[in-house]
Amino acid sequence: MERYNFKIVEEKWQKFWHKNNFFKTDLDKNKKKFYCLEMFPYPSGKIHMGHVRNYTIGDVLARYKRLQNYNVLHPMGWDSFGMPAENAAKENNLDPKGWTEKNISVMKSQLKKLGLSIDWDREISTCSPDYYKHQQLFFLELYDKGLVYKKENYVNWDPIDQTVLANEQVIDGKGWRSGATVERKKLSQWFFRISKFSDELLLGLDKLDKWPNKVKVMQKNWIGKSYGCEIDFKIEGNKSIKNIKCFTTRPDTLFGFSFLGISADHPISKFYEKDEEFQKFKQDCSKTGTTEESIAQAEKIGFKTDLIAVNPFDKNIKVPVYFANFVLMDYGFGAVFGCPAHDQRDFEFAKKYNLPIKTVVKPKNFKGNFKVNEEAYVGDGVMINSSFLDGLNSPSDAISKAIEEIEERKSGKKKINFRLKDWGISRQRYWGCPIPIAYDDQGNYIRVPEDQLPIKLPENINLKTKGNPLDHQEEWKTIKIEDKNYKLETDTLDTFVDSSWYYLRFCSPTNEKYGYDIDEIKYWMPVDQYIGGVEHAILHLLYSRFFMLALNYQNKEFISKEPFEGLFTQGMVCHETYKGENNNWLSPDEVFSEDGKNFFTNDNKKAKVIVGPSESMSKSKKNVIDPEKIIENYGADAVRLFILSDSPPEKDIQWSEQGMVASYKFINKFWILHNKILEKLKLNKKGLDHNELDIFTNKLIQKITFNLEKFNYNVIVANIYETYNFLIKEIEKDYKAEVLKENYLKILTLIMPVMPHIISEAVKDLNHTKKIEWPKADAKYLEEKFVNIVIQINGKKKSLIKIKKDLKDSEVINKIKKDEKISNILSDKNLLKHIIVKNRLVNFIVK
Ligand code: ANZ
Numbered sequence: 001m002e003r004y005n006f007k008i009v010e011e012k013w014q015k016f017w018h019k020n021n022f023f024k025t026d027l028d029k030n031k032k033k034f035y036c037l038e039m040f041p042y043p044s045g046k047i048h049m050g051h052v053r054n055y056t057i058g059d060v061l062a063r064y065k066r067l068q069n070y071n072v073l074h075p076m077g078w079d080s081f082g083m084p085a086e087n088a089a090k091e092n093n094l095d096p097k098g099w100t101e102k103n104i105s106v107m108k109s110q111l112k113k114l115g116l117s118i119d120w121d122r123e124i125s126t127c128s129p130d131y132y133k134h135q136q137l138f139f140l141e142l143y144d145k146g147l148v149y150k151k152e153n154y155v156n157w158d159p160i161d162q163t164v165l166a167n168e169q170v171i172d173g174k175g176w177r178s179g180a181t182v183e184r185k186k187l188s189q190w191f192f193r194i195s196k197f198s199d200e201l202l203l204g205l206d207k208l209d210k211w212p213n214k215v216k217v218m219q220k221n222w223i224g225k226s227y228g229c230e231i232d233f234k235i236e237g238n239k240s241i242k243n244i245k246c247f248t249t250r251p252d253t254l255f256g257f258s259f260l261g262i263s264a265d266h267p268i269s270k271f272y273e274k275d276e277e278f279q280k281f282k283q284d285c286s287k288t289g290t291t292e293e294s295i296a297q298a299e300k301i302g303f304k305t306d307l308i309a310v311n312p313f314d315k316n317i318k319v320p321v322y323f324a325n326f327v328l329m330d331y332g333f334g335a336v337f338g339c340p341a342h343d344q345r346d347f348e349f350a351k352k353y354n355l356p357i358k359t360v361v362k363p364k365n366f367k368g369n370f371k372v373n374e375e376a377y378v379g380d381g382v383m384i385n386s387s388f389l390d391g392l393n394s395p396s397d398a399i400s401k402a403i404e405e406i407e408e409r410k411s412g413k414k415k416i417n418f419r420l421k422d423w424g425i426s427r428q429r430y431w432g433c434p435i436p437i438a439y440d441d442q443g444n445y446i447r448v449p450e451d452q453l454p455i456k457l458p459e460n461i462n463l464k465t466k467g468n469p470l471d472h473q474e475e476w477k478t479i480k481i482e483d484k485n486y487k488l489e490t491d492t493l494d495t496f497v498d499s500s501w502y503y504l505r506f507c508s509p510t511n512e513k514y515g516y517d518i519d520e521i522k523y524w525m526p527v528d529q530y531i532g533g534v535e536h537a538i539l540h541l542l543y544s545r546f547f548m549l550a551l552n553y554q555n556k557e558f559i560s561k562e563p564f565e566g567l568f569t570q571g572m573v574c575h576e577t578y579k580g581e582n583n584n585w586l587s588p589d590e591v592f593s594e595d596g597k598n599f600f601t602n603d604n605k606k607a608k609v610i611v612g613p614s615e616s617m618s619k620s621k622k623n624v625i626d627p628e629k630i631i632e633n634y635g636a637d638a639v640r641l642f643i644l645s646d647s648p649p650e651k652d653i654q655w656s657e658q659g660m661v662a663s664y665k666f667i668n669k670f671w672i673l674h675n676k677i678l679e680k681l682k683l684n685k686k687g688l689d690h691n692e693l694d695i696f697t698n699k700l701i702q703k704i705t706f707n708l709e710k711f712n713y714n715v716i717v718a719n720i721y722e723t724y725n726f727l728i729k730e731i732e733k734d735y736k737a738e739v740l741k742e743n744y745l746k747i748l749t750l751i752m753p754v755m756p757h758i759i760s761e762a763v764k765d766l767n768h769t770k771k772i773e774w775p776k777a778d779a780k781y782l783e784e785k786f787v788n789i790v791i792q793i794n795g796k797k798k799s800l801i802k803i804k805k806d807l808k809d810s811e812v813i814n815k816i817k818k819d820e821k822i823s824n825i826l827s828d829k830n831l832l833k834h835i836i837v838k839n840r841l842v843n844f845i846v847k
Contacts, residue, residue: 004671006635007731010757014112023062025119026071029523034070036062037503037564039532039540041075043103044084047110049573049643049655050533051616052627056640056715057649057695058531059116064708066117073524074117076507077124078104081132082495083161083177086135086431096431100127110628114755115636126498131505132433133454134515135497136397138377138551139436140447147550149192150445154265154329155424157185162467163428164189166494167421168222168539173294182294184286190435190491191422198223198418198562199548204545210566212650215537222538224419229403231337231412233260234310234323241268241307244321247417251406252398255386256339256360257317258350260309261302261324263334268305268325278303278323285325292328292419300349301325309337312411313387324349332417339374347376353791360386361394414832423543425494428468430457432492438479439487448488449481449604455488484536499540500547503527503563530564533572541567568711572616573643573650575623579610587622612652625655637755638664638689644754645717666721667758672726674762677744680731681766687734696726697743698781704750706779720751741766746775791816793825793841809836816842 038058062074085096142148157164160178169176203215228249264285272278281303288298302322311317326345340350340357360379362370383389390399406412434455458476471488477487507524509516544563552558578586593599599609616653617624642663647653707716752759792801829846
C-alpha cells in the first residue's frame with residue numbers, strides 16, 4: 001500500500017471543487033438558505049494563524065450545512081483600503097493599489113490551499129471602484145435622509161498617522177494602530193448620525209439570542225444609556241449669562257454641590273477668549289485626548305471664572321464656576337455640577353482647588369459620623385446633611401424625590417442621555433473611499449450628483465507629502481457640476497465604513513445599479529452565522545448594526561434590521577515568546593531546544609534564550625508561525641484537524657509543533673485504516689448483520705451533529721480519534737460487505753467537514769456515485785439496551801444492578817434475588833411485598 005500523499009490528493013480536490021463550481025450557491029430560492037460568513041481579512045501580505053482558525057471554523061460549518069442540503073452562501077472578500085497600504089507604499093516607493101492587489105493574490109492562493117469551501121465568484125474588494133461606487137451612493141442616500149452631517153469638532157488626532165480617529169479607535173488614550181498618545185484638535189469633519197439610533201441599537205441587543213453575552217454587554221456599555229435629569233443653574237456675575245444647564249445622574253447629591261464645571265469649549269468660553277491665562281489653560285487641555293478614559297486618567301486642571309452658580313434647592317448656597325478639563329463638550333450639556341464627596345473626578349478637582357467636600361450620603365450600616373476624606377464615596381446609602389432628603393435611601397428613593405422637587409421648582413426635568421456619540425468618518429488619508437462632496441469658492445458644499453459617480457481615487461500619485469496627499473492633487477480635485485467648477489472633498493472615509501455593509505454586497509456582488517439587489521437581500525439576509533474576533537465587539541459590529549438601521553430608515557422595502565443573527569467569537573492562537581541576550585525578540589524559527597526546557601539560538605548554540613509566557617501570535621513579538629509553511633509540510637487536513645483540537649473554539653489555543661505532528665500522523669494512520677477497510681470490502685463477505693458497528697455509527701451521528709450545532713469542535717476532533725480506535729479493532733470482525741460500506745460511508749460523511757480532502761478521496765474509493773448527504777441517526781440504535789435498577793429494602797437504597805431493559809416484572813425479581821448482597825439481606829427477613837418502577841427501581845418491603 002502506498003503512503004498517503006497529501007500534496008497530490010489535496011491539490012487534486014481543490015482543483016476539482018473549483019473547476020466544478022462545487023461551492024456555488026443554488027439559484028433555487030425555495031431551498032432553505034444558510035449564510036455563513038467570517039470577518040473578511042485585511043490584505044496585509046500573508047495569512048496568519050488567526051485567519052486559519054477563523055476560516056477553518058467557518059468552513060466546517062459551511063460544509064456541514066451543505067451536506068445537510070442547505071443552500072449555503074460562503075463568500076470571501078478583502079478589506080483592502082486603509083493605512084498599512086499607504087504607509088508600505090510610501091516607504092517602498094510603490095503604489096498602494098499595486099501593493100494591495102499583490103497581497104490579495106498571495107493570500108487568496110493561501111486560503112485556497114487551506115481547502116476552504118468558498119464561492120470565489122462572489123469575491124469583493126473594498127478598494128475597487130465597483131465596490132466603493134455603491135458606498136458613495138449610500139453616503140448620498142444617508143446624506144439625503146439627514147443621517148450624514150458636517151461639523152467643526154474637537155477630534156482625536158493621531159500625530160504619527162496624521163489622521164483623525166474615532167473614539168472607538170482610541171485605546172487607553174492611544175491610537176489603535178500607531179500606539180501614539182492621541183491629541184485634541186479642532187477640525188471640520190463628516191459624521192454619521194449613529195446617535196439617532198441609540199435606543200434601537202440598545203433594544204435590538206435583547207433579540208440577539210445567538211450572540212455571546214459578553215459582546216452584548218460591551219455594546220450596551222458603549223451605548224451607555226443613563227437615566228437622570230437636566231438642571232438649569234441660575235448664574236450671577238455676568239449679565240449676559242443667565243443660566244447653565246447640566247446633566248446629572250445624581251440629583252440626590254445636590255446639597256453636596258461645591259463648584260460648577262464647564263468644558264473649555266462651552267459657548268461661555270467666548271467671554272474668556274482674550275484672557276491669556278485662559279488661552280494657556282485651553283492649550284493644556286488639548287494635551288489630553290477626547291475620550292473619557294484619557295480624561296479620567298489625566299491630571300485634573302481648571303480655570304476659575306468670575307461667575308457664581310446658585311443651588312436650586314437653597315438660594316443661599318452659591319458656588320464658583322470653573323472651566324475644567326474633565327468636562328466633555330459632547331456629553332450632556334458640556335457642564336457638570338461638582339459634588340466632590342461622591343464623584344472621584346470632582347473629588348480630585350476639589351482637592352486641587354481647595355473646594356469644600358461635603359458628605360451627603362452615608363453607607364447604610366455605618367455607625368456614627370461618616371465623612372468623606374481620602375476618596376469619593378460612590379456606593380449606596382442613606383441621605384445626610386440634605387434637608388428634606390435626609391433619611392431617604394440613596395440613590396433610588398432620594399433621586400426620585402430630588403427630581404420631583406426640581407420639576408416642581410421649574411429648575412429642570414427628567415432626562416435620558418446616551419454615551420454613544422456620532423461616528424466621525426473623515427480621514428485625512430489617500431487610500432480610502434473618496435467622499436462624494438464638492439465645495440464652491442466660498443466653501444459651501446454640495447453633493448456630487450449620482451451620475452458623476454464613482455469619484456475614483458487618482459493613481460500613482462506622490463504620497464510623500466505633508467498631511468493628506470489628495471490635498472495636493474489639484475487636477476483631480478477640480479470637478480465640474482452643472483458647468484460650474486467645484487473642488488472635491490479630500491477627506492476619505494474611515495475604512496470601517498467599507499466593512500459596515502460588505503455582507504450585503506456578497507448577496508449580489510455584481511449588481512451594477514445599487515449596492516444590493518433587494519430580492520437577494522430578502523432571501524439571504526440576515527447572515528445566519530458570523531464568525532470573527534472579539535476585538536471587533538464594539539467597532540465593526542456596532543457600525544454594521546447601525547448601517548442596517550440607516551438603510552432601513554425611511555425605506556419600506558428593506559426588511560431585516562439586524563445584520564448578524566448568530567455571532568461566534570473565536571479565541572486567539574498563542575505561542576511562547578522568546579528573547580535573546582540583548583532583550584531582542586526571537587521568532588520560533590530562530591531558537592531550538594533538545595529537552596523542551598532549555599532553549600538556545602540556532603546560530604550560536606550556546607546563547608541562551610529567555611522563554612516568555614505564551615501570548616497571542618503577533619508580529620511585534622515575533623511569536624508567529626507561518627501557516628503557509630505548515631500547510632506545505634503537513635497538508636491542509638492536518639492543519640485543520642490541529643487548529644480545531646485541544647481548545648474549544650471560543651478559547652485561546654496554544655500552538656505546539658508536537659500537536660501539529662500528531663495530527664499529521666493521525667491523517668496517515670487514517671489512510672492505513674481506510675485501505676484496510678477497502679480490502680475488507682473487496683472480500684465481499686456475508687458475515688455479521690446487525691451489530692456493534694450500527695450502534696456506534698448511529699451514536700456518532702448523534703454526537704457529531706450535536707457538537708457541530710454547539711460549536712464543540714474540539715470534541716468533534718476527539719470523536720474522530722474515538723472513531724479510529726473503534727474501527728481499527730472492529731474491522732477485524734467479519735462484516736457483511738453492504739453493512740460495512742453503509743456504515744463507513746456515514747462515518748466518512750461525518751468527518752468530511754473537518755478533513756475534506758482525505759475524506760473526499762476515501763469516498764471516491766468506495767465507488768459511491770450518488771450525492772452524499774448528512775446521515776440521520778436511527779433511533780432504534782440509540783436506545784440503551786441495559787438499565788441500572790436501584791434496589792431498596794424498606795425504601796433504603798442497598799444496591800444497584802445492571803439488567804436488560806424492559807424485562808418482565810417476574811424476570812426482574814428473579815434476577816435480583818440471585819444478587820448475592822440482596823439474597824443475604826432477604827434470607828432471614830419476611831418479604832411482605834415489592835414495588836416496581838419499570839426500568840428504574842425495585843423496593844422490597846420486609847419485616
Ligand atoms: C453630579 C454628580 C454627583 C454626578 C455625583 C455624579 C456623581 P453617566 O452615568 O455616565 O451618564 N457629567 C455630565 N455631563 C458631563 C460632561 N459633559 N462631561 C463630564 N462629565 C459629565 O454620568 C453622568 C454624570 O457624569 C453626571 O452626574 C455628571 O456628574 C457627569 F455624586 O452630576 B454627575
